[in-house]
Structure formats: structure tokens, C-alpha cells
Amino acid sequence: MNILVCLKQTFDTEERITIENGKINEDGAEFVINPYDEYAVEEAIKLKEQHGGEVTVITIGPERAEQALRTAMAMGADKGVIVDLEDLGDQVDEHTIAQVLAATIREEDLDFDIILCGYMAVDDGSAQVGPRLAELLEIPHISTITKLTVEGDKVSVEKDVEGDVEYIDAKLPILVTAQQGLNDPRYPSLPGIMKAKKKPLTRLELDDLDLDEEEIAAKTEIIETFLPPKKEAGKILTGDLADQAKELVQLLRSEAKVI
Amino acid sequence: MDFTLPEEMESLRRIVRDFVGNEVEPVAQEIEESGEIPRRIVQMAKEMGLFGLSIPEEYGGLGLSMVGKCAIYEELGKTHNGFTSLIGAHTGIGTVGIVQMGNKEQKRRYLPKMATGEWIGAFALTEPSAGSHAANLKTTAVRKGDRYLINGSKHYITNARDAHVFTVMAVTDPSKGPKGITSFIVERDFPGFIVGKTEKKMGLNGSHSCELFFEDLEVPVENRLGEEGEGYVNALKILTNGRAGLAARNLGSCQYLLDKSIQYAMERVQFDKPIIEQQAVLHMLADMAVETETLRSLTYRVAWMTDQGMNVIKEAAMVKLYGSEVYNRVADKAVQIHGGIGYNAEYPIERFYRDARITRIYEGTSEIQRNIIGAQLIKEYRKRS
Numbered sequence: 066m067n068i069l070v071c072l073k074q075t076f077d078t079e080e081r082i083t084i085e086n087g088k089i090n091e092d093g094a095e096f097v098i099n100p101y102d103e104y105a106v107e108e109a110i111k112l113k114e115q116h117g118g119e120v121t122v123i124t125i126g127p128e129r130a131e132q133a134l135r136t137a138m139a140m141g142a143d144k145g146v147i148v149d150l151e152d153l154g155d156q157v158d159e160h161t162i163a164q165v166l167a168a169t170i171r172e173e174d175l176d177f178d179i180i181l182c183g184y185m186a187v188d189d190g191s192a193q194v195g196p197r198l199a200e201l202l203e204i205p206h207i208s209t210i211t212k213l214t215v216e217g218d219k220v221s222v223e224k225d226v227e228g229d230v231e232y233i234d235a236k237l238p239i240l241v242t243a244q245q246g247l248n249d250p251r252y253p254s255l256p257g258i259m260k261a262k263k264k265p266l267t268r269l270e271l272d273d274l275d276l277d278e279e280e281i282a283a284k285t286e287i288i289e290t291f292l293p294p295k296k297e298a299g300k301i302l303t304g305d306l307a308d309q310a311k312e313l314v315q316l317l318r319s320e321a322k323v324i
Numbered sequence: 325m326d327f328t329l330p331e332e333m334e335s336l337r338r339i340v341r342d343f344v345g346n347e348v349e350p351v352a353q354e355i356e357e358s359g360e361i362p363r364r365i366v367q368m369a370k371e372m373g374l375f376g377l378s379i380p381e382e383y384g385g386l387g388l389s390m391v392g393k394c395a396i397y398e399e400l401g402k403t404h405n406g407f408t409s410l411i412g413a414h415t416g417i418g419t420v421g422i423v424q425m426g427n428k429e430q431k432r433r434y435l436p437k438m439a440t441g442e443w444i445g446a447f448a449l450t451e452p453s454a455g456s457h458a459a460n461l462k463t464t465a466v467r468k469g470d471r472y473l474i475n476g477s478k479h480y481i482t483n484a485r486d487a488h489v490f491t492v493m494a495v496t497d498p499s500k501g502p503k504g505i506t507s508f509i510v511e512r513d514f515p516g517f518i519v520g521k522t523e524k525k526m527g528l529n530g531s532h533s534c535e536l537f538f539e540d541l542e543v544p545v546e547n548r549l550g551e552e553g554e555g556y557v558n559a560l561k562i563l564t565n566g567r568a569g570l571a572a573r574n575l576g577s578c579q580y581l582l583d584k585s586i587q588y589a590m591e592r593v594q595f596d597k598p599i600i601e602q603q604a605v606l607h608m609l610a611d612m613a614v615e616t617e618t619l620r621s622l623t624y625r626v627a628w629m630t631d632q633g634m635n636v637i638k639e640a641a642m643v644k645l646y647g648s649e650v651y652n653r654v655a656d657k658a659v660q661i662h663g664g665i666g667y668n669a670e671y672p673i674e675r676f677y678r679d680a681r682i683t684r685i686y687e688g689t690s691e692i693q694r695n696i697i698g699a700q701l702i703k704e705y706r707k708r709s
Contacts, residue, residue: 135335252343255373255386255396258335 066118066215068109069180070142071166071198072102074126074133075188087290098133101183104243107250108213109181110141116215119143121175125150125162131266138261139253146173146267153271158283163197165281168274170202173267177238179220184209184242192242199240207233209244327624333392340399343372352404355530356675361407366441369411374400375441377415378423383435390565390627394572398623401576405679406530408573413482413531414438416566417687418445421491422509424565425550425558430509434489446487448478448510448536449559456692459502459556463538465494472496472508472548474516474541480686485522485532488512491562492538493555505555509547516541527678563687567640568626571647574683575623578616578651581658581676585609588662599661608657615650622646638700645693648683655680 076082077095084090098106109120120142124130127149134145148169150157170177180199185192192208199206211230212223215237224231225244253261271278300316302309317324329337347365355361369375377393379385388396393415400408422434422445437443454460463476474494481490490510497504510517520535550558586609589600599605626643629636655677659666666673684690 132335139335139339252368252372253339254371255336255339256376256381257373258339259332259381259386261335262332 066112066116066178067176068112068118068120069170069175069177070102070105070109070120070122070137071180071182071194072106072122072124072133072137073099073183073186073188074124074130075099075186078187082292084290084292089290096129096132098136099183099186099188101185101187101243101245103183103250104245104247105181105183106137106140106142107248108243110251111248112179112213112215113141118178121146123166123169123175124148125165127151134266135258135261136253138264139257140251141257142264144265144267146175146269148269148271148274150271153278153282155287156283158285159191159193159197160284161281162194163201164276165271165274166194166198167201168276169269172274173269178218179215179237180204180240182240182242184244195240195242202240204238204240205235206240206242207235208242210241211244211246213241213247329391329395333395336388336392337395337399339372340374340396341402343368344399344403348403348407352407352672352675353670355404355406356669359529361404361410361530365407366410370441373439374411375414375444376439377411378419379435379439380423383431384439385435390568390630391624393569394623394627397569397572398576398579401573401578402580404530405573405577405676406528408576409482409528409531410444410486412569412573413447414441414445414487416569417447417562418483418487418489418491420565421447421507421549421558421562422489424561425507425554426509429546430549434509438489443488444483444486445489445491446481446483447562448481448484448490448492450480451476451478456689458559459505461493461495461505463492463494464498465496465506465508465543467496467545470545472543472545474508474510474538474543476538477520478536479520480523480533481536482531482533482686484519484534484536490536491549493559494538496552496555500553502556503553505559506552507549507555507558508543509549510541510543514542526681527675528682564637564640565630566687567644568623568630568636570683570687571619571623571626571643574647574651574680575616575619577676577680578612578619578654581654581673582609582612582616584673585612585658585661588665592663605661608661612654612657615654619643619647619650638697638704641688641693641696641700644688645690645697648680648690651680651683 074096077097078100080094082089113120121144122134122137122142123146124134125148131147134147138145146169148165150165182195196206196208207222207224209225210222211225214221218237220235220237220239222233222241224233302312347368351362351365373386376385377388377396380387397412400411419438422430438445449458451461451463453462463474465472465474488511492508492510493505494508495504496506516539518537518539520537523533589605589609590598592599622643626636626639629639658673659677662673665671668674
């Protein structure tokens, strides 16, 4: 079975985010595989262990993103592809990423039976790249899965739908995106880390792909980046229920200004 | 000069740090109270390959340099020292003898299973009459045909409750003093091998040290480590090799205590301001930081020297001495900064304070390290003049 995993390197979830000159400051930050993508990597390796085959991990990102691919390889992925879009600067959004991924898969002749992605990245949280990529490759997709079984070309999944479960049967080839609960990602073994250094890695830049820069240019624009307001102490209302309700309505109107 | 770790060492360190922070730290208090490391944690450590740090790749281990090992030990030092000790004693004094002095057959028989942690290793030198005076062994080994019969006892043997493979020192020729000592690889199920009671200790809970008794213990000749009479030198080499690693573990514990103390001092308010704004507290933190950083420099320098194949007898003794003393001073200040909470057994600081104490005693007391350093100074001086 040929298995592709698209992953993104994101800030460690414990990093404190600071903004400098309207941009998120990356100095000294620790980076990890986006946690949802880590579920995808784990599931891919499990599939390989059950069915044999090869796991290829793909990422788009700067040089440091190689670290994320090496970690996936240390977990058990076989090879990696990294596409550096530095030339595009800020002109990158979900549309761009999906186009570049599709082009990479086509032009590097990456055969696939199944593609796994995290359902979203914890940094921009768009949850678009997986479904967009499936559309471009003209294959079906199922998002936010919490269980995956593949037998022959038959695919059975359990999909999280706002806390309920939907059971879906489908066929390969397919793209699925991982929701929390799909699995418990393994720690890479230490010998795995040493071996990962020697696994094949392909580096690509925009020029290596047959893409029209205008066509893949971002369709959205970031107007402003700001931190959420500081959480302030809560308020506990007292008195009988009618008074509390009255006060609440008043506060929602005058303080929170939401009604 | 370059003080950065190679990228792959950093990767190893990162994974161990994640494992320690996500898996071991949450159960540290549980380990302390039950005296047992959860099996799940030990199993995970085995699957990660943590038991194979010292074992060459061809025998299924990682074959790490001393610098690489120290980077990992430093991370392991940031959590429950009982857990750290299980892995530290196995990968240090427990396996190094076979790696360095073992012949091909011995390596083939023992190292693959020790690399996976299926067989845990231990080092059995100390006896009731032979602590700091390590050559004063009473345990004897007498050759009878194709085997040795060993009689005597050991105590304070770290990992003994769970270990399968023991590097045992015994006297083969009492007339030769230290040169009459020989080392053996002994398996737990050899006839005549008896594990005594588990010692009750001040700290290092979860790490189990026991007495050992040998009653006509039968050891095949092929399990002799090196030649007859090489045992004492072997033991010193194994201990010297372990010293930088021990210091790295202490370094990790110092860093943990420093970080916890800064955090607490910033949160704890007295006299209407965080106590870190009291110069007395800030100065304690500054001293902790200076000593921790000095220990870091010395640890990695000795590790680097070891990797270059340099003679590190003096420097290894220095880093063992300094690492233990600094750990104790840092732990003492950490308790002081934390005040009542630092003394409370439901918080980790008190545990580190107790666990620090043994580091000035085991694997050569601070006083013995000073003796070694002093002897080397005299030797160097004589060479020069």
C-alpha cells in the first residue's frame, strides 16, 4: 500500500505567542509536527505495519520543517519531500498549499492508495487543505475521522460529527483527515532517530514544479494579526434567579455588548 | 571552539525530554508513594531504546558517544531520580563492563538482550567490608575445572531486585591484594545466586537496591570478564566511565530545581510583591544558575574528553565530586526558596532534596573523589619536575 501523509510544522502548543511588527515572532520558538498531523503519521505507520507498503511524508515549509519530516521518519515513515515556498513570501494561503501539494504529488510521481492529513493545523486552524487537495486530485475525502479500517480496497471509517459518530464506507483511493482520538502517536525510538537521518529526502522549490505563480497566488489577504484579549476575572451573579437573569441581560447589553 | 550539540543529538534529547515531561513527570509522585515505577513507563522506555544507550549498534543499541549519552542523561535527570537511576545504573555501570572488556561471545550473548532492556544490568562491587576501601573484598572465587565457585556477599547493589546480569568482583588470589581481584558476568539464575532483602533507603524510591549472597555460586569460566587479576582495574575503569553520566543526571536535576524555583519565586507573593523581587531570593537563584551552568560546562567537557580517548581519571573524579556537591547545594536552596512547600512531601522539591544526598556517597564518595584528584595532582607535579 502506498501511503502519503501531508504534514505541517507548527509552534509547540506550549509556546507563548508574541507579535512583533504585526507578525508572529518565531525567535527561539520550539516547533513540532502539528498534533493532528501526528495522528495522521501514526495511522499511516499502523497501516504500513498491517498491510505493508511505503509511507511518504510531505511538507511545505522553510528549512527548519525538515525536522518535522525527520521526526515522522523516526516514527517509521520511509521517505520525505519538503517544498520550500520562501520565494512566495506572504502570498500563501490554503489554496496555494493545496495546489502545491497536488503538483508535488503529480510531478514527483508519488503513487498513493490513501492520503492522510490532520483535519486542521493548530496555528491557522483553517481545516481546508485536506479537502481542497482531494478535490484537486479528484478523489473522495472524509474529514475528522476517529477510526480507520482498510481491507482490500474497502475503507471503513468512523467520523466525528460534532460529538456524534457517523459510520462511512468508501473505497480506495481516498483522502482522510485525522481528528483527535484516532490513535495515540508513538514516541519515535532513539535508534529510529539515528536511522531517520539516512532516509531519503527530496527538496523542492517552486521552480521545480510546473505551476503558474499567478494561479497559485493566495486568494485571501491577512489584514491584521493580533493576540486575543487577556482573560479577565469572571463574575458570579447572586440573588434570586429572576434578579440574576435581569442583571445578566443588562450586562450582556451594556458590558459585553453582544445583544 | 563549538559548544553546540550535533543536530541528531538534539533530536534525541528532544524526544527524551518529551517522554520525561509527558509520561514520567505525571507519575513521579505515584512512584514516590508506591515505591514502584509503573510497568507501562518502563515498557515505553524500553521501546524507545533508552536501555541501549551504551551498547554498540551491531548489538542492537545506540552506540552513543559520551556527549550524546550525557545529553540524554541530562533530560532524564529532570524527573524522578528513582527512574533515572534504573536507566542510569543499567546503561552506565551495568552494561559498560561487558561493552568494554567483554569478548565477542560474551557481547553476543548479553548485549542484544540488555539493549532492549529484556535483561537489566547491575554492578556488584560493594561489600560490608569494602565500601570506599573497594579493594578490601571478602568474596572469593575458586576455579574448579571449567567453572568458578564464588562465595561471599554484596550489598547496596542498585537494580539488584530486577536485574538479570551482574558484573561481580571477587578475589581469585588473596595473596595479591587488588591484583588478585577478578570480574565475572553472573546471571541471576546461576545456581547459588541469592538476592537478599531490598534495602530501605532515604530516597531514590522506585530504584531497588538489594543484598546479594553467593553460596557456591557456579560461574562458567567463559563468563570471566577479562583475565584473572584484572577485576579491580576493570571496576575502576567502569566507575570512571560512569562519572560524567552521573554528573549529567545531577545537572538535569539542578536545572529542574532552578526552573521550579524561578517559577515559584515569581508566583509567590509576600510583603505585597513576588518574592523574586527580594534580593536575598534573587541572589540564591543567581548562585544556583551559576553553579548549574558551571556543572554543565565541566560535564560536557569531560564527556568530550572521554570521546577523544583522553585519560580522564582526574577530570571524571572532578565532575563526580562537583556534580554531587552542586546538586546538594542547589537542592538546599530550592527548599529554602519554596519554604514550607519545599518541605512538604506532596511536592517534588523535598524528594529531590533527599535524592540528592546519595550522590555524594554512591559510585565513590566525595572524599574518595578528592583522594583521586589529589593523587593525580601529585603524579602530574612529579612528572613535570
